[in-house]
Amino acid sequence: MAIKIKDKEFEVFISKDQIRKRLKELGIQISKDFDGQNLVLIGVLNGSFIVMADLCREIKVASQEIKFLKISSYSGTHSTGVIKEEMGFSSDLKGKNILIVEDIVDTGESMNYLLGKLKGLSPASVSIATLLYKPEAFRYNYPIHYVGFEIPNKFVVGYGLDYDGMGRELPDIYQLA
Structure with missing residues (x-):
């Protein structure tokens, strides 16, 4: 099924059932890796809010703190390469296990920026979980610990991802047709 958002056509790429199954698998792995520990999940707004909500319910650890921050680097369908921090870290993260x-994660610019900011806050550990990862576009060598799906370097929308603010509510992930 194809949809139109503004001036672009999109087609289903990853179904809501595939997403749900993969987040459950990631939750099990994260739960094993942090068994008996406290974990601070930091969602990167705006796009991560749906992934964060579904993933945190699948993680079973001693305790979870849920936090959000907001940065942006996109304009339309392309990264500007400039990171704007719109809402930063609001609590002490020293000595805590962090899961971003x-x-x-496509070029990795935003994540590189966040990793630099976190390093100065002295957490016990920092891990990265992402629903989608574009290895062809990725420009860095830091590890992405938990990957839902590796995808080609195509623009996608839905399940929190947007095109100029539109399409976040879609339950499936669509790619540019």
Whole structure:
């Protein structure tokens, strides 16, 4: 099924059932890796809010703190390469296990920026979970610990991802047709 958002056509790429199954698998792995520990999940807004909500319910650890921050680098369908911090870290993260939750890691610019900011806050550990990862676009060598799906370097929308603010509510992920 194809949909139109503004001036672009999109087709289903990853179904809501595939997403749900993969997030359950990631939750099991994260739960094993942090068994008996406290974990601070930091969602990167705006895109991660749906992934964060579904993933945190699948993680079973001693305790979870849920936090959000907001940065942006996109304009339309392309990254500008400039990171704007719109809402930063609001609490002490020293000595805590951090799991950054992203909707998508493509060039890696935003995540590189966040990793630099976190390093100065002295957490016990920092791990990255992302629903989508574009290895063809990725420009860095830091590890992405939990990947839902590796995808080609195509623009996607839905399940929190947007095209100029539209399409976040879609339950499936669509790619540019």
